[in-house]
Amino acid sequence: MAEEQRVILEYADKIDPKKADDYIKVGGYKGLEKARSMDRKALIDEVKKSGLRGRGGAGFNAGMKWSFVPIKDEDRYVVCNFDEGEPGTYKDRIICEKNAQALLEGMAICGAAIASKQGYIYCRGEYPFVVKMLREAIKSAKDSGALGDFDIEVRMGAGAYVCGEETALIESIEGHRGEPRFKPPFPGVAGLWAQPTVVNNVETFACLPYIMTNGADWFAGIGAAKYPGTKVLTLTGDVENATYFEVPTNYMLRDVVYKLGGGVKGGKKFKAVQVGGTSGAFIPEQNLDTQIDFDSMSAIGAALGSGAVFVMDETRDIVDIVTRISKFFEHESCGKCNPCREGTWRCREIMEKINAGKASQKDIDNLMLLSRVMKNAALCGLGQAAPIPIDSTLEHFGYEYSRKIV
Amino acid sequence: MSNYTDIIASCQGKKGGIIEAFHAIQEQYNYIPEEALKEAAKHFGIPEAQAYGVATFYSYLSVEKRGRYIIRMCESAPCHVAGADELLKEMESILGIKVGETTADGKFTLELTECIGQCQATPVITINSEPHFDVNKAKLAEILASCK
Numbered sequence: 001m002a003e004e005q006r007v008i009l010e011y012a013d014k015i016d017p018k019k020a021d022d023y024i025k026v027g028g029y030k031g032l033e034k035a036r037s038m039d040r041k042a043l044i045d046e047v048k049k050s051g052l053r054g055r056g057g058a059g060f061n062a063g064m065k066w067s068f069v070p071i072k073d074e075d076r077y078v079v080c081n082f083d084e085g086e087p088g089t090y091k092d093r094i095i096c097e098k099n100a101q102a103l104l105e106g107m108a109i110c111g112a113a114i115a116s117k118q119g120y121i122y123c124r125g126e127y128p129f130v131v132k133m134l135r136e137a138i139k140s141a142k143d144s145g146a147l148g149d150f151d152i153e154v155r156m157g158a159g160a161y162v163c164g165e166e167t168a169l170i171e172s173i174e175g176h177r178g179e180p181r182f183k184p185p186f187p188g189v190a191g192l193w194a195q196p197t198v199v200n201n202v203e204t205f206a207c208l209p210y211i212m213t214n215g216a217d218w219f220a221g222i223g224a225a226k227y228p229g230t231k232v233l234t235l236t237g238d239v240e241n242a243t244y245f246e247v248p249t250n251y252m253l254r255d256v257v258y259k260l261g262g263g264v265k266g267g268k269k270f271k272a273v274q275v276g277g278t279s280g281a282f283i284p285e286q287n288l289d290t291q292i293d294f295d296s297m298s299a300i301g302a303a304l305g306s307g308a309v310f311v312m313d314e315t316r317d318i319v320d321i322v323t324r325i326s327k328f329f330e331h332e333s334c335g336k337c338n339p340c341r342e343g344t345w346r347c348r349e350i351m352e353k354i355n356a357g358k359a360s361q362k363d364i365d366n367l368m369l370l371s372r373v374m375k376n377a378a379l380c381g382l383g384q385a386a387p388i389p390i391d392s393t394l395e396h397f398g399y400e401y402s403r404k405i406v
Numbered sequence: 407m408s409n410y411t412d413i414i415a416s417c418q419g420k421k422g423g424i425i426e427a428f429h430a431i432q433e434q435y436n437y438i439p440e441e442a443l444k445e446a447a448k449h450f451g452i453p454e455a456q457a458y459g460v461a462t463f464y465s466y467l468s469v470e471k472r473g474r475y476i477i478r479m480c481e482s483a484p485c486h487v488a489g490a491d492e493l494l495k496e497m498e499s500i501l502g503i504k505v506g507e508t509t510a511d512g513k514f515t516l517e518l519t520e521c522i523g524q525c526q527a528t529p530v531i532t533i534n535s536e537p538h539f540d541v542n543k544a545k546l547a548e549i550l551a552s553c554k
């Protein structure tokens with residue numbers, strides 16, 4: 001099996017994402033119609049049964065998340081996480097550029113499930129042209145009547161990776177600095193303006209119309225049993241075909257690199273692949289025969305994350321790349337908690353020392369200790385994940401470090 | 407050019423809309439002038455210090471005056487391995503400025519950025535938010551020449 005399986009992207013470049021009518025012609029907004037005809041609880045059960053898990057990185061069951069939302073007389077909000085800051089990732093942009101209406105429909109389906117009339121799309125500031133397109137797409141959907149009384153507003157981020165963290169994202173929509181909140185309470189209970197809020201990724205929402213039209217069992221039958229459906233991947237680095245693909249979740253990582261990717265560029269040898277963006281683990285050759293689904297990736301100490309696939313050939317200097325990555329985390333740390341604010345700074349300092357050939361084994365020992373502290377004590381996923389590239393390369397590519405140690 | 411009082415007023419109905427207002431101001435002025443920041447704070451009913459805290463949190467927003475063309479160079483890992491470092495050196499030497507600086511004629515400001523989500527064609531730079539793909543030395547000269 002080495003074929004793409006397109007569900008969300010089936011009509012890519014064949015329909016105009018801005019036009020609700022184009023989308024309706026290929027079966028769009030039928031899922032929402034069905035969702036609205038169902039009882040709320042039955043709708044949530046259907047989504048639960050499909051097995052759909054979050055595509056934003058944490059892999060939480062979507063229907064389950066919705067079921068935690070209390071329905072009282074207050075307002076509830078549907079928030080779409082389109083911050084997409086993980087380096088090497090651009091799949092949410094592709095989904096919007098090819099099939100924006102599916103995102104809107106998905107958000108409205110969630111709105112039906114939690115009795116919410118207001119959605120927000122939080123789009124990263126680097127995509128002003130997508131924001132413009134989305135606003136047109138929303139207008140078209142509203143004018144066509146397809147969204148009914150469900151409203152969607154687009155808000156723009158402003159260049160802060162941490163705002164992809166759901167509570168930081170909420171702070172940012174509220175007009176504040178994007179610093180993560182302490183949890184609990186979770187957004188499902190007290191989110192945007194302290195009201196119950198569901199935050200899901202673009203791709204998670206975009207799956208929903210297809211689940212509703214084709215049924216939960218159909219979706220549950222695609223790909224890996226415990227993380228069903230398809231996944232949009234973006235390939236970068238030293239591969240022949242640096243582009244995007246949609247594949248079933250039981251697709252093999254080796255096939256991603258060699259079949260979809262067309263192999264390592266220029267006929268060179270493979271050295272490593274980092275999956276899930278810059279916070280992901282580096283994966284060596286011997287682990288390539290792994291399915292890309294959430295649990296299979298966790299089992300090899302890696303993560304599917306955003307679905308970014310960054311390939312490095314034999315000539316790449318792993319220590320240099322990890323040094324660059326450590327600078328990313330230092331720059332993006334919001335500074336709210338000590339283990340991350342100081343930790344990412346120290347990680348970068350030690351990595352630079354190693355990269356410059358001035359470090360000793362003692363520095364590596366310190367780095368490993370620091371990594372343990374950050375994983376355990378950082379407030380949010382940024383600080384917890386920052387040491388993963390370091391740890392995974394020390395484990396699988398230790399010789400690259402030894403070479404530079406004095 | 408509309409003045410910032412009008413720009414801010416147009417965002418006023420939006421709950422939490424100060425970041426939207428900052429975006430709109432920056433689109434006009436390429437940065438957020440101090441007077442505009444004070445005005446926004448007043449409109450949204452928050453202390454100036456807090457408004458300043460918000461504006462400076464986000465790397466896309468700037469409270470420093472910048473050039474007419476803001477060049478941002480992506481330095482995230484995929485662009486890094488595609489030669490971002492050399493491209494940056496090239497840009498610094500053509501423009502005669504370092505990262506964070508503006509040319510004396512007020513035309514170009516050079517900044518670094520993390521991934522801007524266009525990694526299908528690395529290395530990438532943006533000029534006033536518009537992305538340019540697969541940038542190399544030859545292309546760079548062309549792009550800069552097209553900035554009038």
Ligand SMILES: Cc1cc2nc3c(=O)[nH]c(=O)nc-3n(C[C@H](O)[C@H](O)[C@H](O)COP(=O)(O)O)c2cc1C
Pocket residue numbers: 053054055056057058059060081082083084085086161162163164165166167199200201202204205380381382
């Ligand atoms: C530092 C950090 C950055 C994140 N960035 C994103 C992002 O860009 N997009 C996203 O959907 N989720 C991101 N997440 C995960 C969100 O917090 C959240 O789990 C997700 O939006 C939930 O949606 P899902 O269940 O549909 O995946 C990030 C988390 C952390 C800790």
Ligand code: SF4
Pocket residue numbers: 162179180332333334335336337338340341378379380381382383384
């Ligand atoms: S872990 Fe880092 S990014 Fe997260 S709250 Fe702490 S300082 Fe901020």
Ligand code: FES
Pocket residue numbers: 087088089480481482483484485520521522523524525528529530
């Ligand atoms: S890594 Fe440079 S645009 Fe994504």
